[in-house]
Amino acid sequence: MPAVDAITPIDPHAWRTDFPILETRIRGTCPLIYLDNAATAQRPRQVIQAMVSAYEEHYANVHRGVHWLSDQSTDLYENSREKVRSFINAVHCHEVIFTAGTTAAINLVARSWGDSQVKAGDEILLTMMEHHSNLVPWQQLAERTGCTIRFIPVRDNGTLALDNIDELVTERTKIVAITAISNVLGTINPLQEIISKAHAVEAKVLVDAAQSAPHEVLDVQQLQADFVAFSGHKMMGPSGIGVLYGRETILERMPPFMGGGSMIRRVRLDGFESGDLPAKFEAGTPPIVPAIGLASAIEYLSRIGIAAIREHESLLTQRTHQLLQEVDGVRILGPGPAQTAGIVSFVLDRIHAHDVAQICDRHGVAIRAGHHCAMPLHKALGVNASNRASFYFYNTLDEVDRLAAALKDAKKIMRRA
Amino acid sequence: MYWRNKEQITQVMMHSEEEIYQEHVLDHSDDPYHRGRCIDATHAHEDDNPLCGDVVRVELRIQDQRVAEAWFDGEGCCISLASASMLMEELEGKTVQDVRNFGAEQMLSLFRAKLTPNRQKCCLLSWKVVQSALYSPTNDATGNGETG
Ligand SMILES: Cc1ncc(COP(=O)(O)O)c(C=O)c1O
Numbered sequence: 001m002p003a004v005d006a007i008t009p010i011d012p013h014a015w016r017t018d019f020p021i022l023e024t025r026i027r028g029t030c031p032l033i034y035l036d037n038a039a040t041a042q043r044p045r046q047v048i049q050a051m052v053s054a055y056e057e058h059y060a061n062v063h064r065g066v067h068w069l070s071d072q073s074t075d076l077y078e079n080s081r082e083k084v085r086s087f088i089n090a091v092h093c094h095e096v097i098f099t100a101g102t103t104a105a106i107n108l109v110a111r112s113w114g115d116s117q118v119k120a121g122d123e124i125l126l127t128m129m130e131h132h133s134n135l136v137p138w139q140q141l142a143e144r145t146g147c148t149i150r151f152i153p154v155r156d157n158g159t160l161a162l163d164n165i166d167e168l169v170t171e172r173t174k175i176v177a178i179t180a181i182s183n184v185l186g187t188i189n190p191l192q193e194i195i196s197k198a199h200a201v202e203a204k205v206l207v208d209a210a211q212s213a214p215h216e217v218l219d220v221q222q223l224q225a226d227f228v229a230f231s232g233h234k235m236m237g238p239s240g241i242g243v244l245y246g247r248e249t250i251l252e253r254m255p256p257f258m259g260g261g262s263m264i265r266r267v268r269l270d271g272f273e274s275g276d277l278p279a280k281f282e283a284g285t286p287p288i289v290p291a292i293g294l295a296s297a298i299e300y301l302s303r304i305g306i307a308a309i310r311e312h313e314s315l316l317t318q319r320t321h322q323l324l325q326e327v328d329g330v331r332i333l334g335p336g337p338a339q340t341a342g343i344v345s346f347v348l349d350r351i352h353a354h355d356v357a358q359i360c361d362r363h364g365v366a367i368r369a370g371h372h373c374a375m376p377l378h379k380a381l382g383v384n385a386s387n388r389a390s391f392y393f394y395n396t397l398d399e400v401d402r403l404a405a406a407l408k409d410a411k412k413i414m415r416r417a
Numbered sequence: 418m419y420w421r422n423k424e425q426i427t428q429v430m431m432h433s434e435e436e437i438y439q440e441h442v443l444d445h446s447d448d449p450y451h452r453g454r455c456i457d458a459t460h461a462h463e464d465d466n467p468l469c470g471d472v473v474r475v476e477l478r479i480q481d482q483r484v485a486e487a488w489f490d491g492e493g494c495c496i497s498l499a500s501a502s503m504l505m506e507e508l509e510g511k512t513v514q515d516v517r518n519f520g521a522e523q524m525l526s527l528f529r530a531k532l533t534p535n536r537q538k539c540c541l542l543s544w545k546v547v548q549s550a551l552y553s554p555t556n557d558a559t560g561n562g563e564t565g
Binding site: 351358369371375384413 | 437443447467470471493495496539
């Protein structure tokens with residue numbers, strides 16, 4: 001038998017004590033079962049405290065003052081950048097651009113890189129499972145430039161249909177923008193394969209890592225992606241902070257996106273010279289304390305261990321698939337647990353997703369209902385709306401059982417039992 | 418252990434929330450009144466709630482300033498289907514002016530079950546579509562209806 005790295009299994013109950021919000025009783029009485037982690041995760045005391053201390057002890061504007069407090073604040077902000085660099089294994093710190101989130105990061109690329117590199121006749125390749133954040137900015141680019149958007153289709157089982165990939169990735173392809181993990185189906189996409197196809201025709205690749213950064217190892221050097229975007233709030237950091245990783249050589253040649261303070265070297269009345277990386281892309285006062293919060297979240301994540309998180313979520317997903325399959329009239333969207341991260345979307349026969357979520361809420365179970373910002377994908381799957389349960393390491397098997405019980409109750413209340 | 422015993426929770430739920438899914442609501446959503454197309458419609462309108470993907474189309478036959486027939490079709494949650502069904506029943510025979518005067522508050526009280534603001538949107542979708550339909554004559558309307 002080959003040696004397997006031993007992963008210490010996670011005891012979610014031990015970690016939960018760090019999360020005050022998980023003690024919440026819905027309407028004052030019913031324990032909260034938070035299964036909406038793909039929308040946003042909760043944050044532990046340590047992250048909240050890191051932000052409180054930053055405000056109480058170290059806060060001033062960054063890169064601006066010569067005074068002591070500004071140096072403190074700048075150090076913390078730049079140390080956060082180093083934490084992110086090491087978390088994603090980027091070569092340089094200045095390849096890490098702080099943004100407001102995944103959406104802002106993708107828009108930055110579509111505007112700055114897109115407007116300068118893409119012209120009519122060029123092609124952008126997306127997949128049919130993209131979040132609107134990784135679709136609309138490209139549609140806007142197409143409106144501005146006249147380029148064409150093409151899509152890698154999704155199979156009925158929720159995986160990407162790569163059979164015709166060689167017809168989709170051509171010399172006309174300028175960029176492939178693809179999600180690492182579908183926020184609806186949970187599907188883990190074969191990034192490596194798609195990235196090497198794209199690079200073979202000298203197309204760039206942007207990876208939307210919003211759903212993978214909190215749950216999967218992200219190594220930008222190994223991945224060879226040109227751009228990677230993710231959000232702090234889905235990995236226990238605060239909202240209002242996100243990251244754009246870009247390869248140094250590409251970022252250097254990109255024009256600044258937003259103009260303002262910090263991003264310049266020199267300004268005259270008749271023009272400006274833009275500053276160096278990463279400042280060039282961080283116009284204005286940045287999200288200073290949110291960046292510090294994100295660094296604290298990364299520290300916390302590293303203490304648990306991404307591999308252990310993945311293992312635990314895999315148990316939760318397997319159990320969810322198993323219990324949901326036992327409920328008559330449930331259709332699970334997406335592939336089986338082996339190919340998915342901790343996300344399970346489903347529809348109940350003849351019960352609308354809203355009604356399901358409403359009845360789950362009575363049981364304290366917070367799940368999502370709707371199209372989860374992926375309307376084209378829902379259309380392709382032939383459903384108007386679905387329900388989604390999404391996990392993090394602090395969820396328990398017991399909570400999955402409560403979800404299944406709530407679904408049975410929904411069937412009873414709606415007279416579908 | 419953060420979990421309370423099950424009986425306690427169920428009890429609490431029964432008392433803390435008024436039942437939305439009452440018999441009359443479920444009856445309407447399971448077997449809606451006039452769900453389908455209105456042949457000879459003089460007025461029609463369609464709208465959706467992109468947030469939840471619900472779509473409602475309303476078709477009216479207005480004759481002598483009265484709603485002679487009201488039909489709806491669409492996809493939606495229990496609340497939006499049931500409310501549309503109740504509204505179609507309510508509209509028939511009313512004058513166009515009465516329908517215009519039929520306000521959101523009246524729609525909510527027609528529904529009877531109490532709704533949170535979030536679900537009120539579902540309940541009011543078909544009502545809004547009806548209000549617009551009054552001003553939307555179909556192409557082949559004969560001109561004896563309301564053109565607004
Ligand atoms: C796959 C994916 N991409 C992009 C986003 C957008 O992230 P944000 O809203 O933090 O910008 C999300 C989250 O909603 C997502 O799940």
